[in-house]
Amino acid sequence: MTALFSRGKGRRAAAAVGAVTLGLVALTACDKPTPLATVTVGSTSVSSEATDGCFGDGKALDKSVMEKCLSKKDGKTVKVGAGEKVRIGVEPKIADTGWVVVAGGPVMPEPTNNTYRTFDTDTLFTQKNQMGQATLMDKVTVTVIELNKGEAKGMWHFNLERDGS
CATH class of the missing domain: 2.60.40 (Immunoglobulin-like)
Structure with missing residues:
Protein backbone atom coordinates (compact mmCIF):
# COMPACT_ATOMS: atom_id res chain seq x y z
CA MET A 1 0.00 0.00 0.00
CA THR A 2 2.83 2.41 0.70
CA ALA A 3 4.37 1.67 -2.71
CA LEU A 4 1.16 2.74 -4.41
CA PHE A 5 1.02 5.92 -2.34
CA SER A 6 4.60 6.97 -3.09
CA ARG A 7 4.20 6.28 -6.81
CA GLY A 8 1.29 8.76 -6.94
CA LYS A 9 3.36 11.37 -5.13
CA GLY A 10 6.16 10.97 -7.69
CA ARG A 11 3.76 11.47 -10.58
CA ARG A 12 2.35 14.63 -9.01
CA ALA A 13 5.86 15.97 -8.38
CA ALA A 14 6.91 15.17 -11.95
CA ALA A 15 3.76 16.86 -13.28
CA ALA A 16 4.44 19.95 -11.15
CA VAL A 17 8.07 20.16 -12.33
CA GLY A 18 6.90 19.78 -15.94
CA ALA A 19 4.30 22.53 -15.53
CA VAL A 20 6.85 24.93 -14.00
CA THR A 21 9.37 24.18 -16.76
CA LEU A 22 6.75 24.72 -19.46
CA GLY A 23 5.72 27.98 -17.82
CA LEU A 24 9.31 29.25 -17.75
CA VAL A 25 9.83 28.34 -21.39
CA ALA A 26 6.64 30.18 -22.32
CA LEU A 27 7.72 33.28 -20.40
CA THR A 28 11.12 33.43 -22.07
CA ALA A 29 9.41 33.45 -25.47
CA CYS A 30 7.43 36.60 -24.56
CA ASP A 31 8.75 40.04 -25.42
CA LYS A 32 9.02 42.53 -22.59
CA PRO A 33 6.45 45.29 -23.19
CA THR A 34 7.83 48.69 -24.11
CA PRO A 35 6.84 51.86 -22.26
CA LEU A 36 3.66 53.53 -23.49
Whole structure:
Protein backbone atom coordinates (compact mmCIF):
# COMPACT_ATOMS: atom_id res chain seq x y z
CA MET A 1 0.00 0.00 0.00
CA THR A 2 2.83 2.41 0.70
CA ALA A 3 4.37 1.67 -2.71
CA LEU A 4 1.16 2.74 -4.41
CA PHE A 5 1.02 5.92 -2.34
CA SER A 6 4.60 6.97 -3.09
CA ARG A 7 4.20 6.28 -6.81
CA GLY A 8 1.29 8.76 -6.94
CA LYS A 9 3.36 11.37 -5.13
CA GLY A 10 6.16 10.97 -7.69
CA ARG A 11 3.76 11.47 -10.58
CA ARG A 12 2.35 14.63 -9.01
CA ALA A 13 5.86 15.97 -8.38
CA ALA A 14 6.91 15.17 -11.95
CA ALA A 15 3.76 16.86 -13.28
CA ALA A 16 4.44 19.95 -11.15
CA VAL A 17 8.07 20.16 -12.33
CA GLY A 18 6.90 19.78 -15.94
CA ALA A 19 4.30 22.53 -15.53
CA VAL A 20 6.85 24.93 -14.00
CA THR A 21 9.37 24.18 -16.76
CA LEU A 22 6.75 24.72 -19.46
CA GLY A 23 5.72 27.98 -17.82
CA LEU A 24 9.31 29.25 -17.75
CA VAL A 25 9.83 28.34 -21.39
CA ALA A 26 6.64 30.18 -22.32
CA LEU A 27 7.72 33.28 -20.40
CA THR A 28 11.12 33.43 -22.07
CA ALA A 29 9.41 33.45 -25.47
CA CYS A 30 7.43 36.60 -24.56
CA ASP A 31 8.75 40.04 -25.42
CA LYS A 32 9.02 42.53 -22.59
CA PRO A 33 6.45 45.29 -23.19
CA THR A 34 7.83 48.69 -24.11
CA PRO A 35 6.84 51.86 -22.26
CA LEU A 36 3.66 53.53 -23.49
CA ALA A 37 3.04 56.86 -25.20
CA THR A 38 -0.47 58.32 -25.20
CA VAL A 39 -2.30 60.85 -27.37
CA THR A 40 -5.40 62.53 -25.92
CA VAL A 41 -7.80 64.73 -27.87
CA GLY A 42 -10.85 65.88 -25.93
CA SER A 43 -12.14 62.77 -24.15
CA THR A 44 -10.48 60.33 -26.57
CA SER A 45 -7.18 58.73 -25.57
CA VAL A 46 -5.12 56.13 -27.38
CA SER A 47 -1.99 54.51 -26.01
CA SER A 48 0.59 52.49 -27.83
CA GLU A 49 3.77 50.58 -27.24
CA ALA A 50 6.77 51.48 -29.39
CA THR A 51 6.31 50.89 -33.10
CA ASP A 52 7.38 47.39 -34.13
CA GLY A 53 11.16 47.24 -34.55
CA CYS A 54 11.61 50.82 -33.29
CA PHE A 55 12.68 50.32 -29.68
CA GLY A 56 16.31 49.91 -28.64
CA ASP A 57 15.54 48.88 -25.02
CA GLY A 58 18.02 51.36 -23.57
CA LYS A 59 20.34 51.52 -26.56
CA ALA A 60 20.38 53.97 -29.45
CA LEU A 61 18.79 52.78 -32.70
CA ASP A 62 21.10 52.19 -35.66
CA LYS A 63 20.91 54.94 -38.26
CA SER A 64 19.30 52.63 -40.86
CA VAL A 65 16.70 51.44 -38.32
CA MET A 66 15.99 55.02 -37.28
CA GLU A 67 15.43 56.12 -40.90
CA LYS A 68 13.12 53.17 -41.52
CA CYS A 69 11.19 53.92 -38.31
CA LEU A 70 10.78 57.60 -39.17
CA SER A 71 9.05 56.67 -42.43
CA LYS A 72 6.49 54.37 -40.77
CA LYS A 73 2.87 55.47 -40.70
CA ASP A 74 1.27 52.50 -38.94
CA GLY A 75 0.15 54.15 -35.68
CA LYS A 76 -3.26 54.32 -34.09
CA THR A 77 -5.58 57.00 -35.49
CA VAL A 78 -7.23 59.87 -33.61
CA LYS A 79 -9.63 62.45 -35.06
CA VAL A 80 -8.92 66.08 -34.17
CA GLY A 81 -11.48 68.87 -34.47
CA ALA A 82 -10.60 72.44 -35.37
CA GLY A 83 -9.14 74.29 -32.40
CA GLU A 84 -8.80 71.21 -30.21
CA LYS A 85 -5.71 70.66 -28.13
CA VAL A 86 -3.65 67.50 -28.62
CA ARG A 87 -2.01 66.19 -25.47
CA ILE A 88 0.89 63.79 -25.83
CA GLY A 89 2.07 61.92 -22.78
CA VAL A 90 4.83 59.42 -22.07
CA GLU A 91 5.72 57.15 -19.18
CA PRO A 92 8.28 58.53 -16.70
CA LYS A 93 10.86 56.04 -18.02
CA ILE A 94 10.75 57.85 -21.40
CA ALA A 95 10.65 61.32 -19.81
CA ASP A 96 13.76 60.57 -17.75
CA THR A 97 15.97 60.35 -20.85
CA GLY A 98 14.11 63.05 -22.81
CA TRP A 99 11.79 63.00 -25.82
CA VAL A 100 10.63 65.10 -28.77
CA VAL A 101 7.68 65.13 -31.16
CA VAL A 102 7.98 65.17 -34.95
CA ALA A 103 4.99 65.73 -37.25
CA GLY A 104 6.22 66.20 -40.81
CA GLY A 105 9.09 68.14 -39.25
CA PRO A 106 10.26 69.14 -35.79
CA VAL A 107 7.46 70.35 -33.54
CA MET A 108 9.41 71.03 -30.36
CA PRO A 109 12.43 73.35 -30.21
CA GLU A 110 14.26 71.02 -27.81
CA PRO A 111 13.74 67.72 -25.93
CA THR A 112 11.67 67.70 -22.76
CA ASN A 113 11.81 65.64 -19.58
CA ASN A 114 8.14 66.33 -18.76
CA THR A 115 5.69 63.45 -18.92
CA TYR A 116 3.29 65.32 -21.23
CA ARG A 117 3.04 68.26 -23.61
CA THR A 118 0.08 70.05 -25.17
CA PHE A 119 -0.02 71.15 -28.81
CA ASP A 120 -2.55 73.12 -30.85
CA THR A 121 -3.83 71.70 -34.13
CA ASP A 122 -2.14 74.38 -36.25
CA THR A 123 1.29 73.36 -34.91
CA LEU A 124 0.75 69.69 -35.76
CA PHE A 125 -1.16 69.96 -39.06
CA THR A 126 0.82 72.80 -40.69
CA GLN A 127 3.74 71.73 -42.84
CA LYS A 128 6.13 74.04 -44.62
CA ASN A 129 7.58 73.27 -48.02
CA GLN A 130 11.13 74.12 -49.11
CA MET A 131 10.02 77.61 -50.15
CA GLY A 132 8.72 78.28 -46.61
CA GLN A 133 5.06 78.23 -47.64
CA ALA A 134 2.72 76.65 -45.09
CA THR A 135 0.12 74.03 -46.02
CA LEU A 136 -2.62 72.81 -43.69
CA MET A 137 -2.70 69.00 -43.94
CA ASP A 138 -5.79 66.78 -43.45
CA LYS A 139 -3.72 63.92 -41.98
CA VAL A 140 -0.39 63.85 -40.20
CA THR A 141 1.71 61.16 -38.54
CA VAL A 142 2.97 62.26 -35.14
CA THR A 143 6.12 60.48 -33.98
CA VAL A 144 7.23 60.52 -30.36
CA ILE A 145 10.98 59.91 -30.19
CA GLU A 146 12.72 58.89 -26.98
CA LEU A 147 16.27 60.22 -26.91
CA ASN A 148 19.47 58.99 -25.29
CA LYS A 149 22.23 61.63 -25.40
CA GLY A 150 20.74 63.04 -28.61
CA GLU A 151 20.27 59.66 -30.33
CA ALA A 152 16.91 58.00 -31.00
CA LYS A 153 16.22 55.19 -28.56
CA GLY A 154 12.58 54.44 -29.36
CA MET A 155 9.68 55.66 -31.52
CA TRP A 156 5.91 55.68 -31.15
CA HIS A 157 3.63 56.62 -34.07
CA PHE A 158 0.12 58.08 -34.05
CA ASN A 159 -1.97 59.21 -37.01
CA LEU A 160 -4.01 62.36 -36.57
CA GLU A 161 -6.87 63.21 -38.92
CA ARG A 162 -8.66 66.53 -39.03
CA ASP A 163 -12.33 66.08 -38.24
CA GLY A 164 -14.39 68.21 -40.61
CA SER A 165 -17.64 67.99 -38.60
